[in-house]
Amino acid sequence: MSEPEESWWDVDAGPIVRSFARTGGRTRPTRDEFNLITLIIATNTDTARHGLEPEHIMILRMCTGAPLSVAEIAARLDMPATVAKVLLGDLLDMGAIHTRAPIALAEAPEIHVLQAVLDGIRRL
Protein backbone atom coordinates (compact mmCIF):
# COMPACT_ATOMS: atom_id res chain seq x y z
CA MET A 1 0.00 0.00 0.00
CA SER A 2 1.42 3.36 -0.97
CA GLU A 3 -0.41 5.33 1.67
CA PRO A 4 1.25 5.68 5.03
CA GLU A 5 -0.43 3.59 7.68
CA GLU A 6 -1.28 6.66 9.68
CA SER A 7 -3.45 8.09 6.98
CA TRP A 8 -6.67 7.44 8.87
CA TRP A 9 -5.70 10.12 11.33
CA ASP A 10 -7.92 13.04 10.72
CA VAL A 11 -8.17 16.48 12.24
CA ASP A 12 -10.21 15.15 15.12
CA ALA A 13 -7.46 12.69 15.91
CA GLY A 14 -4.92 15.40 16.70
CA PRO A 15 -4.43 14.48 20.34
CA ILE A 16 -3.99 10.82 19.45
CA VAL A 17 -1.23 11.61 17.01
CA ARG A 18 0.54 13.60 19.68
CA SER A 19 0.16 10.86 22.24
CA PHE A 20 1.37 8.15 19.94
CA ALA A 21 4.36 10.28 19.11
CA ARG A 22 5.09 10.45 22.80
CA THR A 23 5.21 6.68 23.07
CA GLY A 24 7.61 6.42 20.16
CA GLY A 25 4.85 5.54 17.74
CA ARG A 26 4.06 2.30 19.50
CA THR A 27 0.44 1.43 19.37
CA ARG A 28 0.51 -1.88 21.14
CA PRO A 29 -2.69 -2.54 23.00
CA THR A 30 -3.31 -1.74 26.60
CA ARG A 31 -1.46 -4.01 28.96
CA ASP A 32 -3.62 -6.13 31.17
CA GLU A 33 -1.68 -5.40 34.31
CA PHE A 34 -2.95 -1.84 34.50
CA ASN A 35 -6.45 -0.78 35.46
CA LEU A 36 -7.47 2.89 35.81
CA ILE A 37 -7.20 2.55 39.59
CA THR A 38 -4.04 0.47 39.74
CA LEU A 39 -1.80 2.34 42.17
CA ILE A 40 1.76 3.17 41.17
CA ILE A 41 4.79 4.12 43.25
CA ALA A 42 8.32 4.74 42.01
CA THR A 43 11.06 2.44 43.27
CA ASN A 44 14.56 3.68 43.93
CA THR A 45 15.92 1.84 40.92
CA ASP A 46 18.82 3.51 39.18
CA THR A 47 17.08 4.50 36.00
CA ALA A 48 20.05 6.30 34.45
CA ARG A 49 21.06 3.34 32.33
CA HIS A 50 17.63 2.98 30.79
CA GLY A 51 16.63 5.03 27.79
CA LEU A 52 13.98 7.10 29.48
CA GLU A 53 11.73 9.51 27.67
CA PRO A 54 10.81 12.78 29.41
CA GLU A 55 7.34 11.34 30.07
CA HIS A 56 8.84 8.38 31.92
CA ILE A 57 10.77 10.74 34.15
CA MET A 58 7.68 12.86 34.77
CA ILE A 59 5.80 9.76 35.87
CA LEU A 60 8.58 8.68 38.22
CA ARG A 61 8.68 12.18 39.75
CA MET A 62 4.94 12.31 40.37
CA CYS A 63 4.90 8.82 41.88
CA THR A 64 7.68 9.42 44.37
CA GLY A 65 6.66 9.55 48.02
CA ALA A 66 2.97 8.77 47.61
CA PRO A 67 1.22 6.44 45.19
CA LEU A 68 -0.94 7.67 42.33
CA SER A 69 -3.50 5.81 40.25
CA VAL A 70 -3.10 5.25 36.54
CA ALA A 71 -6.06 7.60 36.01
CA GLU A 72 -4.32 10.40 37.95
CA ILE A 73 -1.06 9.89 36.08
CA ALA A 74 -2.85 10.04 32.73
CA ALA A 75 -4.80 13.13 33.76
CA ARG A 76 -1.69 14.95 34.96
CA LEU A 77 0.18 14.10 31.77
CA ASP A 78 -2.90 15.12 29.78
CA MET A 79 -2.87 11.91 27.79
CA PRO A 80 -5.36 9.10 27.28
CA ALA A 81 -5.09 6.38 29.89
CA THR A 82 -4.25 3.83 27.20
CA VAL A 83 -1.12 5.80 26.35
CA ALA A 84 -0.11 6.25 29.98
CA LYS A 85 -0.43 2.48 30.39
CA VAL A 86 2.16 1.91 27.66
CA LEU A 87 4.63 4.20 29.42
CA LEU A 88 3.90 2.52 32.75
CA GLY A 89 4.54 -0.85 31.11
CA ASP A 90 8.03 0.35 30.15
CA LEU A 91 8.70 1.48 33.71
CA LEU A 92 7.44 -1.80 35.12
CA ASP A 93 9.72 -3.73 32.75
CA MET A 94 12.76 -1.84 34.02
CA GLY A 95 11.76 -2.26 37.67
CA ALA A 96 11.25 1.46 38.15
CA ILE A 97 7.77 1.19 39.66
CA HIS A 98 5.77 -1.00 41.99
CA THR A 99 2.12 -1.51 41.20
CA ARG A 100 -0.85 -2.49 43.31
CA ALA A 101 -3.82 -3.88 41.46
CA PRO A 102 -7.27 -3.06 42.77
CA ILE A 103 -9.02 -5.61 44.98
CA ALA A 104 -10.60 -8.65 43.36
CA LEU A 105 -12.02 -6.98 40.30
CA ALA A 106 -13.93 -10.00 39.15
CA GLU A 107 -15.74 -10.60 42.42
CA ALA A 108 -18.48 -8.85 44.32
CA PRO A 109 -17.04 -6.47 46.93
CA GLU A 110 -16.14 -7.97 50.29
CA ILE A 111 -18.17 -6.88 53.27
CA HIS A 112 -15.12 -5.79 55.25
CA VAL A 113 -14.04 -3.52 52.40
CA LEU A 114 -17.51 -1.96 52.17
CA GLN A 115 -17.48 -1.50 55.95
CA ALA A 116 -14.05 0.16 55.89
CA VAL A 117 -15.14 2.57 53.16
CA LEU A 118 -18.39 3.32 54.98
CA ASP A 119 -16.50 4.08 58.19
CA GLY A 120 -14.09 6.28 56.23
CA ILE A 121 -16.91 8.28 54.60
CA ARG A 122 -18.62 8.78 57.96
CA ARG A 123 -15.37 10.12 59.40
CA LEU A 124 -14.97 12.75 56.66
Add this chain to the structure above:
Amino acid sequence: MEFAGSEPYPGTGSLPTAVKILIAGGFGAGKTTMVGAVSEISPLQTEEVITQTSEGVDDLSGVEGKTTTTVAMDFGRITISQDLVLYLFGTPGQNRFWFMWDELALGALGAIVLADTRRIEDSFPAVDYFEHRGTSFVVAVNRFDGASDYDVEEVRYALDLDTHVPVVMCDARSRESSKLVLVTLLEHAMASRMAAVR
Protein backbone atom coordinates in the same frame (compact mmCIF):
# COMPACT_ATOMS: atom_id res chain seq x y z
CA MET B 1 -3.77 -5.23 53.78
CA GLU B 2 -1.22 -5.02 56.56
CA PHE B 3 1.34 -2.27 56.80
CA ALA B 4 4.71 -3.88 56.31
CA GLY B 5 7.03 -1.58 58.24
CA SER B 6 8.30 1.93 58.76
CA GLU B 7 10.02 2.22 55.41
CA PRO B 8 7.67 4.04 53.05
CA TYR B 9 6.51 1.76 50.25
CA PRO B 10 9.49 -0.63 50.09
CA GLY B 11 7.39 -3.01 48.03
CA THR B 12 3.84 -3.67 47.00
CA GLY B 13 3.07 -5.10 50.44
CA SER B 14 2.63 -1.64 51.90
CA LEU B 15 0.98 0.10 48.98
CA PRO B 16 -2.65 0.94 49.65
CA THR B 17 -5.33 -0.67 47.54
CA ALA B 18 -7.79 1.32 45.48
CA VAL B 19 -11.53 0.84 45.22
CA LYS B 20 -14.06 2.78 43.18
CA ILE B 21 -17.62 3.98 43.09
CA LEU B 22 -19.30 5.21 39.92
CA ILE B 23 -21.49 8.27 39.59
CA ALA B 24 -23.55 7.88 36.44
CA GLY B 25 -26.14 10.15 34.95
CA GLY B 26 -27.10 12.24 31.97
CA PHE B 27 -25.28 15.31 30.78
CA GLY B 28 -25.61 18.12 33.32
CA ALA B 29 -27.08 15.91 36.05
CA GLY B 30 -24.38 17.12 38.45
CA LYS B 31 -21.84 14.28 38.31
CA THR B 32 -18.77 16.50 38.30
CA THR B 33 -20.34 18.68 40.97
CA MET B 34 -20.83 15.69 43.26
CA VAL B 35 -17.32 14.33 42.65
CA GLY B 36 -15.94 17.76 43.53
CA ALA B 37 -18.10 18.05 46.65
CA VAL B 38 -16.51 15.05 48.34
CA SER B 39 -13.13 14.62 46.65
CA GLU B 40 -9.87 15.62 48.37
CA ILE B 41 -8.45 16.69 45.00
CA SER B 42 -10.13 18.92 42.44
CA PRO B 43 -11.84 16.66 39.95
CA LEU B 44 -9.43 15.46 37.28
CA GLN B 45 -10.31 14.28 33.83
CA THR B 46 -9.21 11.13 32.16
CA GLU B 47 -10.02 10.34 28.61
CA GLU B 48 -10.15 7.12 26.71
CA VAL B 49 -9.76 7.12 22.97
CA ILE B 50 -11.88 4.47 21.39
CA THR B 51 -11.04 3.36 17.90
CA GLN B 52 -13.72 1.46 16.10
CA THR B 53 -13.47 -0.14 12.73
CA SER B 54 -16.36 1.08 10.67
CA GLU B 55 -17.86 -0.65 7.69
CA GLY B 56 -18.97 1.00 4.52
CA VAL B 57 -17.32 4.28 5.33
CA ASP B 58 -16.20 6.34 2.38
CA ASP B 59 -12.47 6.18 2.75
CA LEU B 60 -10.22 7.90 0.23
CA SER B 61 -7.00 6.63 1.74
CA GLY B 62 -7.87 3.03 1.00
CA VAL B 63 -7.13 1.84 4.50
CA GLU B 64 -9.74 0.29 6.69
CA GLY B 65 -12.27 2.83 7.86
CA LYS B 66 -11.81 3.80 11.47
CA THR B 67 -13.56 6.26 13.67
CA THR B 68 -12.23 7.49 16.96
CA THR B 69 -14.25 8.76 19.85
CA THR B 70 -12.82 10.43 22.89
CA VAL B 71 -14.78 9.91 26.05
CA ALA B 72 -13.89 12.04 29.06
CA MET B 73 -14.66 11.12 32.64
CA ASP B 74 -14.18 13.14 35.75
CA PHE B 75 -12.85 11.54 38.84
CA GLY B 76 -11.87 12.39 42.38
CA ARG B 77 -10.18 10.67 45.30
CA ILE B 78 -10.91 10.09 48.97
CA THR B 79 -8.20 8.56 51.15
CA ILE B 80 -10.10 6.20 53.43
CA SER B 81 -7.15 4.90 55.45
CA GLN B 82 -3.49 4.05 55.10
CA ASP B 83 -4.60 0.91 53.29
CA LEU B 84 -7.52 2.07 51.21
CA VAL B 85 -8.11 4.80 48.64
CA LEU B 86 -11.54 5.42 47.12
CA TYR B 87 -11.89 6.80 43.60
CA LEU B 88 -15.15 8.31 42.40
CA PHE B 89 -15.74 8.27 38.66
CA GLY B 90 -18.33 10.46 37.00
CA THR B 91 -19.34 8.50 33.94
CA PRO B 92 -21.28 9.72 30.92
CA GLY B 93 -24.78 8.32 30.94
CA GLN B 94 -25.42 7.55 27.30
CA ASN B 95 -25.85 3.99 26.16
CA ARG B 96 -23.21 4.27 23.52
CA PHE B 97 -20.55 4.52 26.22
CA TRP B 98 -21.24 1.00 27.51
CA PHE B 99 -17.70 -0.07 26.62
CA MET B 100 -16.34 2.33 29.21
CA TRP B 101 -18.86 1.34 31.81
CA ASP B 102 -17.67 -2.22 31.43
CA GLU B 103 -14.14 -1.36 32.45
CA LEU B 104 -15.37 0.95 35.19
CA ALA B 105 -18.10 -1.28 36.59
CA LEU B 106 -15.69 -4.18 36.96
CA GLY B 107 -14.84 -4.32 40.65
CA ALA B 108 -16.82 -1.20 41.55
CA LEU B 109 -18.21 -1.20 45.09
CA GLY B 110 -21.40 0.26 43.69
CA ALA B 111 -22.89 3.09 41.68
CA ILE B 112 -24.87 6.27 42.20
CA VAL B 113 -27.32 7.11 39.44
CA LEU B 114 -27.70 10.85 39.58
CA ALA B 115 -31.11 11.83 38.28
CA ASP B 116 -32.32 15.22 37.14
CA THR B 117 -36.12 15.19 37.34
CA ARG B 118 -36.36 17.61 34.42
CA ARG B 119 -34.86 14.84 32.26
CA ILE B 120 -35.64 11.71 34.16
CA GLU B 121 -35.32 9.56 31.03
CA ASP B 122 -31.57 10.33 30.95
CA SER B 123 -31.27 7.94 33.90
CA PHE B 124 -32.77 4.95 32.10
CA PRO B 125 -29.59 3.60 30.46
CA ALA B 126 -27.60 3.69 33.70
CA VAL B 127 -30.40 2.07 35.73
CA ASP B 128 -30.78 -0.67 33.10
CA TYR B 129 -27.07 -1.24 32.95
CA PHE B 130 -26.48 -1.59 36.69
CA GLU B 131 -29.60 -3.72 37.16
CA HIS B 132 -28.52 -6.03 34.38
CA ARG B 133 -24.96 -6.24 35.65
CA GLY B 134 -25.97 -6.80 39.26
CA THR B 135 -24.01 -3.77 40.50
CA SER B 136 -25.44 -2.32 43.72
CA PHE B 137 -26.77 1.14 43.03
CA VAL B 138 -28.85 3.93 44.51
CA VAL B 139 -30.72 6.67 42.71
CA ALA B 140 -29.92 10.16 43.95
CA VAL B 141 -32.25 12.87 42.75
CA ASN B 142 -30.26 16.08 42.35
CA ARG B 143 -32.64 18.87 43.21
CA PHE B 144 -32.14 21.75 40.86
CA ASP B 145 -33.74 25.07 41.68
CA GLY B 146 -37.01 25.45 39.90
CA ALA B 147 -37.28 21.76 39.03
CA SER B 148 -40.77 20.47 39.56
CA ASP B 149 -40.67 18.50 42.76
CA TYR B 150 -41.08 14.81 42.24
CA ASP B 151 -41.23 12.80 45.40
CA VAL B 152 -39.23 9.67 46.00
CA GLU B 153 -42.09 7.35 45.08
CA GLU B 154 -42.76 9.17 41.82
CA VAL B 155 -39.11 8.78 40.84
CA ARG B 156 -39.19 5.11 41.80
CA TYR B 157 -42.27 4.65 39.63
CA ALA B 158 -40.89 6.66 36.69
CA LEU B 159 -37.67 4.60 36.70
CA ASP B 160 -39.50 1.34 37.38
CA LEU B 161 -37.11 0.52 40.23
CA ASP B 162 -37.17 -2.61 42.35
CA THR B 163 -38.45 -1.87 45.84
CA HIS B 164 -35.07 -2.58 47.43
CA VAL B 165 -33.24 0.11 45.43
CA PRO B 166 -32.84 3.20 47.63
CA VAL B 167 -33.95 6.55 46.21
CA VAL B 168 -32.70 9.67 47.97
CA MET B 169 -32.98 13.38 47.39
CA CYS B 170 -29.69 15.27 47.31
CA ASP B 171 -27.90 18.48 46.53
CA ALA B 172 -24.79 17.52 44.58
CA ARG B 173 -23.16 20.82 45.55
CA SER B 174 -23.28 19.95 49.21
CA ARG B 175 -20.52 17.87 50.76
CA GLU B 176 -22.78 16.61 53.56
CA SER B 177 -25.58 15.73 51.18
CA SER B 178 -23.20 13.91 48.82
CA LYS B 179 -21.60 12.06 51.77
CA LEU B 180 -25.08 10.90 52.77
CA VAL B 181 -25.65 9.50 49.28
CA LEU B 182 -22.37 7.57 49.55
CA VAL B 183 -23.35 6.26 52.99
CA THR B 184 -26.73 5.14 51.62
CA LEU B 185 -25.02 3.34 48.75
CA LEU B 186 -22.49 1.57 50.98
CA GLU B 187 -25.16 0.47 53.46
CA HIS B 188 -27.25 -0.81 50.57
CA ALA B 189 -24.28 -2.64 49.04
CA MET B 190 -23.51 -4.24 52.41
CA ALA B 191 -27.11 -5.35 52.87
CA SER B 192 -27.20 -6.85 49.37
CA ARG B 193 -23.91 -8.59 49.96
CA MET B 194 -25.00 -10.04 53.26
CA ALA B 195 -28.25 -11.24 51.74
CA ALA B 196 -26.25 -12.98 49.00
CA VAL B 197 -23.89 -14.63 51.49
CA ARG B 198 -26.71 -15.94 53.67
